[in-house]
Every structure is written in C-alpha cells, then in structure tokens.
Amino acid sequence: xxxxxxxxxxxxxxxxxxYITAVSRPVKGCAGDTGEWRVFRPVKDAEKCxxxxxxxxxxxxxxxxxxxLEVDYQYCKxxxxxxxxxxxxxxxxxxxxxx
Amino acid sequence: xxxxxxxxxxxxxxxxxxxCQGCPSSLALRLAFKALGKNTILLVVASCTSVLQGSYxxxxxxxxxxxxxxxxxxxxxxxxxxxxxxLHKKGEIDEEPNVLVWAGDGGTYDIGIQSLSGAxxxxxxxxxxxxxxxxxxxxxxxxxxxxxxxxxxTTTPGGKAQQRKDIAQIMIAHRIPYVATASLAxxxxxxxxMIKAKGIRGTKYIELMxxxxxxxxxxxxxxxxxxxxxxxxxxxxxxxxxxxxxKFTGATKRMIEGxxxxxxxxxxxxxxxxxxxxxxxxEGQAAEDQLEEEVSESIRRLQGWVPEYI
Amino acid sequence: xxxxxxxxxxxxxxxxxxxxxxxxxxxxxxxxxxxxxIAELIAQGKMDAEYIPVxxxxxxxxxxxxxxxxxxxxxxxxxxxxxxxxxxxxxxxxGIRVPVVMAxxxxxxxxxxxxxxxxxxxxxxxxxxxxQVYVASHQEAVDTVIQAFRITEDRSVLVPMMLNLDAFVxxxxxxxxxxxxxxxxxxxxxxxxxxxxxxxxxPVTHGSVVYPVDxxxxxxxxxxxxxxARGVIKKAMAEFQDMFGRWHGDLVETYKLDDARFVIIxxxxxxxxxxxxxxxxxxxxxxxxxxxxxxFRPFPNEExxxxxxxxxxxxxxxxxxxxxxxxxxxxxxxxxxxxxxDVPATNLIVGIGGRDVTHDLVEEMVxxxxxxxxxxxxxxxxxxxxxxxxxxEVLAEFGQxxxxx
Numbered sequence: 001x002x003x004x005x006x007x008x009x010x011x012x013x014x015x016x017x018x019y020i021t022a023v024s025r026p027v028k029g030c031a032g033d034t035g036e037w038r039v040f041r042p043v044k045d046a047e048k049c050x051x052x053x054x055x056x057x058x059x060x061x062x063x064x065x066x067x068x069l070e071v072d073y074q075y076c077k078x079x080x081x082x083x084x085x086x087x088x089x090x091x092x093x094x095x096x097x098x099x
Numbered sequence: 100x101x102x103x104x105x106x107x108x109x110x111x112x113x114x115x116x117x118x119c120q121g122c123p124s125s126l127a128l129r130l131a132f133k134a135l136g137k138n139t140i141l142l143v144v145a146s147c148t149s150v151l152q153g154s155y156x157x158x159x160x161x162x163x164x165x166x167x168x169x170x171x172x173x174x175x176x177x178x179x180x181x182x183x184x185x186l187h188k189k190g191e192i193d194e195e196p197n198v199l200v201w202a203g204d205g206g207t208y209d210i211g212i213q214s215l216s217g218a219x220x221x222x223x224x225x226x227x228x229x230x231x232x233x234x235x236x237x238x239x240x241x242x243x244x245x246x247x248x249x250x251x252x253t254t255t256p257g258g259k260a261q262q263r264k265d266i267a268q269i270m271i272a273h274r275i276p277y278v279a280t281a282s283l284a285x286x287x288x289x290x291x292x293m294i295k296a297k298g299i300r301g302t303k304y305i306e307l308m309x310x311x312x313x314x315x316x317x318x319x320x321x322x323x324x325x326x327x328x329x330x331x332x333x334x335x336x337x338x339x340x341x342x343x344x345x346k347f348t349g350a351t352k353r354m355i356e357g358x359x360x361x362x363x364x365x366x367x368x369x370x371x372x373x374x375x376x377x378x379x380x381x382e383g384q385a386a387e388d389q390l391e392e393e394v395s396e397s398i399r400r401l402q403g404w405v406p407e408y409i
Numbered sequence: 410x411x412x413x414x415x416x417x418x419x420x421x422x423x424x425x426x427x428x429x430x431x432x433x434x435x436x437x438x439x440x441x442x443x444x445x446x447i448a449e450l451i452a453q454g455k456m457d458a459e460y461i462p463v464x465x466x467x468x469x470x471x472x473x474x475x476x477x478x479x480x481x482x483x484x485x486x487x488x489x490x491x492x493x494x495x496x497x498x499x500x501x502x503x504g505i506r507v508p509v510v511m512a513x514x515x516x517x518x519x520x521x522x523x524x525x526x527x528x529x530x531x532x533x534x535x536x537x538x539x540x541q542v543y544v545a546s547h548q549e550a551v552d553t554v555i556q557a558f559r560i561t562e563d564r565s566v567l568v569p570m571m572l573n574l575d576a577f578v579x580x581x582x583x584x585x586x587x588x589x590x591x592x593x594x595x596x597x598x599x600x601x602x603x604x605x606x607x608x609x610x611x612p613v614t615h616g617s618v619v620y621p622v623d624x625x626x627x628x629x630x631x632x633x634x635x636x637x638a639r640g641v642i643k644k645a646m647a648e649f650q651d652m653f654g655r656w657h658g659d660l661v662e663t664y665k666l667d668d669a670r671f672v673i674i675x676x677x678x679x680x681x682x683x684x685x686x687x688x689x690x691x692x693x694x695x696x697x698x699x700x701x702x703x704x705f706r707p708f709p710n711e712e713x714x715x716x717x718x719x720x721x722x723x724x725x726x727x728x729x730x731x732x733x734x735x736x737x738x739x740x741x742x743x744x745x746x747x748x749x750x751d752v753p754a755t756n757l758i759v760g761i762g763g764r765d766v767t768h769d770l771v772e773e774m775v776x777x778x779x780x781x782x783x784x785x786x787x788x789x790x791x792x793x794x795x796x797x798x799x800x801x802e803v804l805a806e807f808g809q810x811x812x813x814x
Contacts, residue, residue, distance in 0.1 A: 021505065021506045021605060021615075021627065021630070022155045022156070022615075022616070022617065022619045022623065022624075022627050023155075023156075023605055023613045023614065023615055024153065024154075024155050024156050024157055024158040024613065024614040024617045025156065025157065025158060025613055025614075026113060026157075026158045026159065026160055026161040026162075026612055026613070026614070027113065027157050027158070028113045028114055028115050029113075029114070029115030030113070030115060030116060030117070030152075030153035030154075030157035030158060030159045031115055031116055031117040031153060031159075032115065033115070034114075034115045034116070037120065052103070053103040053104065053106075054103070056103075057103050057106065057130075057286050058126065058283075058286070058323055059126070059129075060118065060120075060121055060122050060123070060125040060126035060129070060322075061114050061115070061116065061118070061125065062110040062112050062113065062114045062129055063114045066106075066108045067108070072114060074114075074115070075114035075115040077120040077121075078120060079120035079121035079319040079320060079322070080120075080121070080318070080319060080320025081121055081319070081320055081322055081323055083320065084320045084321065084323065084324060085323050085324075093320070137609055137612075138609045139609065140479075140607045140608075140609065142475070149617070149618065150618055152614065152617060153614075153617065153618075154617055154618035154619065154620055155617050155618065155619040155620070155623055156623075158613070158614035158617060160612075160614060161612050162609070162612050163606075163607045163608055163609055163611060163612050163613060164612075164613070164614040164615065164617075165475060165478055165607055165615045165616060166614070166615060166616035166617055167471065167475065167616070168471060168497060168498060168501055170467060170468075170471075171467070171468065171471035171475075171498070173468070174433075174463055174464075174465075174467075174468030174469075174471035174472045174475075175471050175472065175474075175475040176475075177433070177461050177463065177468075177472050177475075178431065178433065178461065178471060178472030178473065178474065178475030178476035178477075178479070178483070179475045179476065179478075179479050179607060181431045181433075181459035181461050181472070181476050181481070182430070182431055182459075182475070182476035182477070182478075182479025182480060182481035182483070182607075183479055184459050185430035185431055185458070185459055185476075185481040186479065186480055186481060188457070191480070196609050213464060213465060213468070214464065214465070214467075214468045214471065216464065217463055217464030217465070217468055220464070221461065221462065221463075
C-alpha cells in the first residue's frame with residue numbers, strides 16, 4: 001500500500017473527527033513490498049522438510065505460514081535465519097534473480 | 100510441556116515492516132504477541148521499535164499502541180493501568196487488557212531506569228520487556244549502560260572500557276513478583292515466561308537478549324546462532340526469579356548443573372565484528388579474561404538466590 | 410458547599426467535584442498541599458480517583474498523558490522546577506492532544522533556591538502548545554478547575570490546560586469559597602468521551618514517526634484547537650455564570666475600564682492588587698482602569714486590540730522576564746496592538762522571586778508611567794547594589810586563589 005502524497009492522509013482524519021492527530025492503522029506491508037529488499041531468497045525442499053515449524057517460529061517478518069510452511073515472497077526480506085536454523089537442510093538460500 | 104505446535108497461528112506483527120532483515124525485536128514482538136493475545140495495550144519506548152513499526156499513516160502492529168517518550172516506559176505504564184482501573188470501575192471495560200511496555204536497553208538501563216524503578220516500587224500491574232541489544236541502536240550504535248566491556252560502538256571506538264550493568268538484578272532488588280531473562284535461541288522458554296508473566300499480578304520484568312546484526316557486525320542469518328552462543332558461554336544467563344528464589348532455566352540450567360560443558364567466551368566474541376578490534380589489540384586477552392570473570396561473578400551472584408546453592 | 414480553605418486545598422476539592430479519575434502526584438513547594446489533600450480525600454473515601462505517587466514530575470506528566478489517552482479524566486499539579494522538569498512531556502501532551510488539566514503554583518526558578526512567587530515557570534512553557542489561564546482569587550481557582558475540563562475536553566479544542574495560581578498569595582492563604590458538589594458540576598461538565606484512545610477494540614498506533622510530508626498539518630491543527638478555544642472559553646464562562654451565578658471574565662476581565670484613560674495590564678494576584686490601586690487613583694480623579702489577562706494562551710489579541718484602543722497609555726506588569734528582551738506579557742501585548750493604534754506602553758517588572766507587590770507601589774508606578782517618567786522597562790522594586798556584585802574587594806579576598814589559577 002503506497003503512501004499518499006502531502007496532506008491527503010490528514011484529510012481523512014480531519015473529515016472523520018474534525019481535528020488532526022497522527023493515528024496510524026495496522027496493515028500488512030506498511031513498508032511496501034519488502035520482498036524487494038532481498039539479495040537471497042529462501043527455497044524449501046518439501047521432500048526434506050519434516051514440519052518441525054522452526055522456520056515459522058524464527059521468521060522475524062512473519063513471512064512463513066504455520067499451516068503449509070510456505071514463504072510469502074512479497075514480504076520475505078531474505079535474512080537467512082530460516083535456512084541456518086533448519087535442522088534438515090530443507091531450507092536453503094539461493095541468489096535472488098530480479099525480473 | 101508446550102511445543103511449537105501450541106503457539107497461536109495468528110500474527111499480530113504484520114509482515115512487511117520497516118525492520119532490518121533478521122531484526123531480533125521484530126521476532127520477539129511476534130512471539131510476545133502470541134503469548135499475550137489481542138487484549139493487550141502496547142507502549143513502545145523510543146527505540147528501534149518506534150521506527151520498525153512503520154510510519155504514519157501505516158503501522159505493522161495490530162494492537163493499540165502508544166509510542167512513549169524515551170524516559171517514560173514505567174511511568175506511562177502506571178498511567179495506563181490507572182486509567183484502565185478507572186474505566187473498569189465505571190463499567191466501561193469488562194476485563195482489563197494486558198499492559199506491555201517494550202523498551203530497548205537505552206530506555207531501560209540509562210534514561211528509563213528512574214521511571215521503571217518507580218513503576219516497580221508502585222507495584223504497577225504490567226509486563227516490562229527490555230530487548231537488550233547492548234547499545235543505542237536506533238541512533239546508530241552508541242554505547243549504553245548495557246554495552247559489554249571491549250565492545251566497539253561509535254562512542255567507544257577503542258572498545259568500551261567499563262563493564263555493563265545488570266538491570267535484571269536491580270529489578271530483583273525491587274522485590275517485584277517476577278524477573279526473568281530470555282533468549283530468542285530458546286523461543287519456547289521466552290514464550291512460556293511471557294505466559295507466566297501474564298498470569299501474575301504486579302510488575303513483571305523480562306529481559307531479552309537481542310543481537311543486532313548491523314550493530315554487532317555479523318550476518319543477519321546468524322542472529323539466532325549468536326543468541327545461542329551467548330547462552331552457551333554464559334554471557335547471557337537464562338533464569339527466572341519469583342517468590343524470593345532464582346531458578347536457572349533451559350540451556351543455562353543444564354550448563355550450571357554440569358550436564359553441558361560451558362563454552363569459552365572467546366568463540367562468542369570472535370563471531371561478532373564489534374569485538375574484533377579489542378581481540379586483536381594488546382588488551383585483547385585481558386578483556387577476554389575480564390569477561391569470563393564477569394560471567395563467573397554473575398553466576399555466583401545468582402546462585403546466592405538459588406535454594407540448592409544457598 | 411461553603412468552606413474556609415487555602416487555595417491549594419480548594420484546587421483539590423474542585424478536582425474532586427470535577428470527577429477527576431486519575432491523579433499522578435509528586436510533591437514540590439508550594440503545590441504539595443494540593444496532592445496531599447487529594448490523597449487525604451481518597452483515603453477518607455470522599456474522592457474516587459486512582460492516585461499514582463510518581464517518582465518525578467517528568468513521570469507525572471507521562472502518567473497524566475497515558476492515563477488520559479486510555480480514556481480517563483486526568484489531573485495533576487506542579488510548580489517551578491517540577492514544571493521545568495516535565496518540559497519535554499508538556500510538548501508531548503499538546504502534540505498527542507490529550508485534554509488534561511494541570512495546576513501550576515507559580516514559583517521562581519533557581520538557583521538560588523526560591524520558593525516564592527513569580528511567573529517565570531509558566532511563562533517559560535508558553536510555546537509548548539498548552540493553554541494557560543491565570544487566576545487571581547480563591548473562588549476563581551475553584552471555578553476555573555471545573556471550567557478547564559469543560560474547555561479542554563471540547564472536541565474542537567482538545568488542548569491541555571495549565572491553571573496558574575500565585576505561590577503563597579493564593580496557594581497558602583485562607584479564604585472562604587463555594588465549592589460546587591459533584592452533582593452540580595455534572596450538570597455543567599459531561600463525562601469525558603475520547604475519540605482516539607488505547608483500546609484493544611480499536612488497535613491503532615498513536616504517536617508514531619511522522620514525516621515532514623504530514624507533520625506540519627498536525628501542528629497547524631494544534632493552533633486551530635487554540636483558535637477554537639476562544640469561542641469555547643466564552644461559551645463555557647457564560648454557561649457557568651448561568652448555572653452557578655459567578656463570573657470571573659472570559660479571556661480577560663476588566664475593572665473600571667470603560668472610561669479609563671490609562672490602563673494597567675496584569676495577570677494573577679498582582680492584577681487583583683491593582684484593583685485597589687485603580688480605586689485609589691480614581692479617588693484622586695485619575696481615570697485608570699484594569700485589564701486583567703486571564704488566558705495567556707490562547708493570547709487575547711482581539712480583546713487587547715479592542716480594549717486598548719484610544720487610551721493614553723498602558724502599564725504592563727510582568728512578574729517574569731524574557732531575558733535578552735523584555736517582560737513576556739509586555740512583548741506579547743505590544744505584538745497584539747502593533748500597527749493597530751498609537752498608544753504608549755511601558756513595562757513594570759515587579760515581584761520577582763516573591764517580593765511583595767503592594768497596591769501603593771502599583772499606584773506610584775502608574776502615576777509615573779502616565780506622566781512619562783518611566784523607561785520602557787522598569788524594574789520597579791529591584792535595586793542591584795554593590796552587595797550583589799563581585800567587586801574588587803571580594804576578588805581581593807580570593808586574590809591568592811586567583812593568583813594560583
């Protein structure tokens with residue numbers, strides 16, 4: 001979700017309550033598509049995965065889902081923790097290829 | 100015995116934040132929110148967390164959040180808790196939400212110590228989490244009262260000449276019902292400590308070691324490994340203190356009991372760029388020895404509270 | 410309820426009548442009796458508020474703000490160094506738009522340690538974004554606490570309010586006053602219903618990073634709050650008069666001003682004292698009047714322009730000094746009337762550090778000012794003498810030490 005231009009964010013505040021104070025709303029991707037930060041991307045080998053859930057637990061960006069342990073590449077920043085901590089080597093980091 | 104399966108799936112920390120890759124604070128927030136749930140009011144003391152949550156008009160945190168001034172973690176909590184009591188008294192809220200203060204070591208050890216101390220002495224009913232990355236991270240890695248001996252920061256370019264404080268011990272001296280330390284390398288230990296804190300009335304202090312990849316100079320992928328090594332060599336001790344007694348927990352417990360051999364501090368120091376300078380200097384060995392002695396002294400002091408060792 | 414009480418105790422009683430819900434409290438002379446009386450009332454079961462005995466004034470303001478943001482009506486009291494200590498948080502309170510009320514007992518700032526009255530403390534905070542009102546009597550102190558909540562909590566205002574009363578002159582002297590009951594106040598002051606608050610049913614983030622692209626608007630909105638306050642103040646005062654039968658002025662209060670040729674402009678108890686000077690001068694045939702500034706923020710520019718026009722002179726009394734320039738009330742008054750009229754104005758600095766200001770002195774200074782005998786700024790009761798200076802004799806005493814340096 002892109003940030004709006006000058007003053008537009010405030011107009012909604014003013015209309016809603018008649019005065020302005022900077023109140024922010026929670027939303028996914030508040031910093032944009034942080035997946036674009038990546039240099040390396042985590043890739044899962046489903047055969048090796050034993051669903052230990054460590055990658056899900058350790059992801060600082062909440063970008064791995066608990067039920068299917070799939071990476072959300074829109075937001076994954078490629079920190080590499082999941083690959084280092086994966087006990088079976090199912091998760092590895094590969095160089096990101098920009099489209 | 101809780102396992103990873105038992106951790107709630109819901110994410111109250113929303114992906115796509117402004118945090119650095121591998122940020123320990125964002126991971127810790129994720130886990131803390133799973134323990135406390137939606138009925139929580141979060142107070143964020145000026146720190147990296149003030150910035151990693153995103154900027155107006157968007158936020159990465161799906162909880163009512165107040166960004167508070169640097170020195171005011173404890174005092175702001177006291178105000179919120181009093182306000183909630185007032186609302187509860189007049190029937191405007193049914194159940195008082197959890198109140199969680201999230202502060203860095205700067206806002207806890209240094210500028211925030213007064214208001215934390217005051218809130219603890221007032222027995223304010225809240226959880227205070229200090230995520231300790233051993234420096235002022237948000238302003239670009241300056242030294243704090245939590246910075247260990249020998250560590251490089253921008254304001255200790257030759258390596259810090261003084262030892263760090265031990266705030267958890269100071270909080271024990273406040274006679275609050277629960278003090279604990281935690282590490283992200285032992286996430287279930289952290290999670291369980293948060294759950295336990297949630298169920299206790301009074302001031303609860305949890306200090307979490309938060310290795311910062313850019314500040315400590317190591318690759319972001321090593322963040323959990325660095326957390327682990329700190330515990331394995333004793334530079335970070337896992338324990339909890341309640342009802343006048345200290346108990347070591349998890350990997351620290353195994354180490355103290357001799358089930359696992361304590362690793363030397365050297366390996367932990369060598370993996371971090373911030374110690375490279377002191378280690379390669381003439382003072383290197385002396386600094387390493389002093390840090391080993393600090394570990395021994397901390398263990399001795401803690402053992403004074405452990406029933407088996409008294 | 411008619412009582413014989415000190416100004417401080419009356420403030421506490423009025424806060425109770427205003428159904429205040431949270432009180433962070435820290436002692437400092439000469440305000441301490443406010444928070445002591447509140448503690449006593451709570452302990453006796455006569456007041457139902459959460460009391461937070463904080464460990465510093467900075468924390469007092471922090472707790473005041475966070476309690477208010479939670480949705481509770483919050484009140485505190487401080488003075489002098491305490492007010493200065495919370496300076497950062499005063500900015501914060503205004504910026505986050507919480508309708509809190511704080512009593513400030515005007516006291517000098519040291520060094521040297523001086524517990525007595527002057528206005529330097531509150532004047533030093535004039536740019537923080539808070540509204541400021543200065544009371545001149547015990548009854549006005551009682552009534553203004555109630556009115557303060559009514560004004561700040563108005564949704565078109567939502568600006569914190571500082572209620573100033575003079576140290577010892579008002580805080581510690583006993584006068585009889587009527588303190589309305591909670592039930593009476595409830596008819597005038599509705600319960601506090603915030604829009605934005607800390608509530609798990611409304612997970613929003615307050616006070617995050619705001620980039621330049623949006624920040625300016627938040628501050629302009631704060632100014633709009635002050636502008637809206639003008640009308641809200643007038644309405645609140647008029648309705649208070651209807652309901653309780655008492656009037657202390659709105660943004661200003663005037664005394665024998667209509668046909669006055671010369672005007673005294675002052676704040677606080679000096680203004681009350683000046684009424685006596687006005688009467689004495691009038692009995693000598695001198696048509697003097699008083700313009701008592703009540704609200705310093707929002708500053709009564711319009712009222713000053715209207716009421717100073719056509720006069721022969723103004724004497725502005727400051728119990729403060731903006732070092733490097735002139736008295737604060739003086740410079741702001743000049744600013745209000747600049748370009749609108751050609752009325753000479755002089756500044757009288759008196760009462761600094763609690764020096765007693767008598768109506769005799771005011772009378773004497775008005776006479777001199779009107780006759781054009783005063784400089785633009787006159788320290789009316791101050792005389793720097795050799796005793797205050799580091800003279801050669803004193804240096805000689807330490808001569809040996811200095812030689813060694």
